[in-house]
Amino acid sequence: MSVSSVGKSAMHGDVSPSRSGLQSIFYPRTVAVVGANATPGTVPYDIFHNLLISGYRGTLYPVAPGKASICAVKAYRYVLDIPDKIDLAVIVFPAEVVDRAMEQCAKQGVKAAIVISAGFREAGPEGQQREQRIKAICAEHGIALIGPNCLGVINTDPAVRLNASFARKMPDAGRIGFLSQSGALCTAVLDYARDKGIGFSKFVSFGNKAGVSEIDLIEYLHDDPATDVILLYLEEITDGRRLVETARRVTRGPKAKPILAIKAGRTAEGAGAAASHTGSLAGEDAVCDDVFRDAGIVRVASIEELFNTAIMYAYQPMPPGDRLAIVTNAGGPGVMATDAAVRCGLSIARFEPQTTQKLKAALPATANIKNPVDVIGDARADRYAAALDAVLADPNVDQVLVILTPQSMTDIDAIARCVCDVSRRASKAIACSFMGAADVASGVHILQAAHIPHYILPEWACRAMADVQRIRRWREYQLHEPHRPQVDRQAAEALVAACPNGYMREDQALALLKTYGLPVPEYRLCTDAEQAVDFAAQIGYPVVLRAAGRNIVHKSEIGGVALNLRDAHQVREAFADMTRRLAAAPAAALEGVLVRAMIPAGTELILGARHDPSFGPVVMFGLGGIYVELFRDVAFALAPLDAHTAAALVRRVRAVRLLEGARGLPPADIPAVEDSLVRLSWLAADFPRISELDVNPLIAGPAKTGNAVADVRIRLGR
């Protein structure tokens, strides 16, 4: 084996230590398989064998104590015995001795290591200690570490041809980089991709990510000239903020590459399974959905969708718009595709008169010359070619979907070849759906070989095209830096410092909101009825009384709220009733009664903030009051917010139509709501001690009248 040619294509320039470590993982000149054995069908043997048969371009050393050779290659007892510098050690020893192997690797000067073995963090406290030990050795000696508990790494670049994994087969070379936290999923993905003729540039199972994380790998693939699109399967987000920052950088700008991701654990049950799989804390899935969107990560629901979108992006030019033309030999699928396209957010192109003229001239009288173009069931390749040429030349068409159903006279292969020919000439994106399975199989292979994205169902094609449009729109979207509004941070710090962990008393919580400029109506904490009557007279009737105390959270359930009190007599009575009722509920220690004016009716909204375990402070917006739990019509974004993201957040919930004035309702003061969101987001970002903050409801009044905080709950401490 020659070492001289390895990695020349990628070894260039000034590289940071971590990047040079990653280079040693993907482009090693020498590889030691540490813990190899001679028993086919075991991981230690298969890894060595895979490296050997994949045509690796560097030098390979098995470390196999007690063995003279593995697969006829001289074996070494210890990695220290190898008379060569080792770039990459692939450690396949059982977990209990990986630390010893890693210590020797460090002494040997190994630059990078892949620990395949399981039995670490995922296996309980003892495993966690093992992981900490190898992590510490790698950190001390600057070894880039992939794993432990992973399938390994594949680099199809002909300069290296590295299959340091126990996948059954080396995949074909392609433009897709695949990163997965699950090793077993990788083998299924490789098999799936092989069947569909999909190739990869780099393929990484990163397991427990004790050293190199998915974020490091995304950054590496961003710079990798062989990769056009990055696919990610993730169970656990450990550094959500860095993931977002990295994704924003990678998915935009002159070297933009899309990131398509499956984040498993969508349901509470799935999140629980992922948490026990990885030992992580799961945040709310809806947060992940919205934060990914704001980071430019296209979150998909399945492996199918992941590759459907990836090949659409990687194989075809990026359409400049969302206008779709459909050419079909069957009316029904054309209608279904039209429905799917519109549902996904694509628009159906309106043809120029010249296009309909061309179609009219080329197609039989019974054909539909409007979009979707129906070339009729007896269409052969020439009719498809004429229709495709006509619609592709139309300036109102951005992309084309070709649908075929296998009828007795349909020459499927000829039509597939015709689509390939047209695609070679065209500068617009083309996708196909040859519907069926057995009859269309050879035609589908022709399309796949020519990198024409093919989908069994037209709906999947539409979804993939719509995802590509999301990628395009994200690149065009202007990002804005958040700017802190005028707030009294010093006063807020004093208030927070004065409160112990737990729920803040309502008057303290309101005072805190006030320091950040939220619309808090005038209030006073009163300790006797006469104080309450005096204050009510000052602010004017009607007024509200609210029981206040640190552990009084659900006031209305314990009779701690009295609304619409119209005079002094009603205030005195309500005050007496409330103190009597709360005296009977010893768990709720009454510290006073909060008096404030009645807020006029308006749209009830919720503005919230949470400390998400993955992403840190996030804000939430939605329809408030009882509707929060009923409809879950809420949206999330990272705190702090800029004004543009606040505006987008408000428009992400369906209830925005209520605010805009649906069905004769007066439009609400939306700019005031957006301003409150920005202020609340800064409060959450500035005070990490706030673990939970809900303004529910914020009552949005009619346009230009502002809004008002009707209730608030703030919890300090984790």
Add this chain to the structure above:
Amino acid sequence: MDRAEVEARVKKVVSRVLGVDEDMITPDSHFVFDLGAESAQSVQLVAAFEGEFNIEMDNDAALKVKTVGAAVDFISRYL
């Protein structure tokens, strides 16, 4: 049976089961890391020690023994 004799017989068994030269084996040798024992061979080793010394060992405890010296100590408890 003195310790030296147990050790010598343990080494012979280890050499035979794992297919390693006896001179590679020391009391500090780790079955996996230094002698390349695979998981199936650990079970074979326990069975071979039982046969060699005509004893019956607690299998779970025996499989936790990691070095040749520890195996000598462990077996000696049954003699």
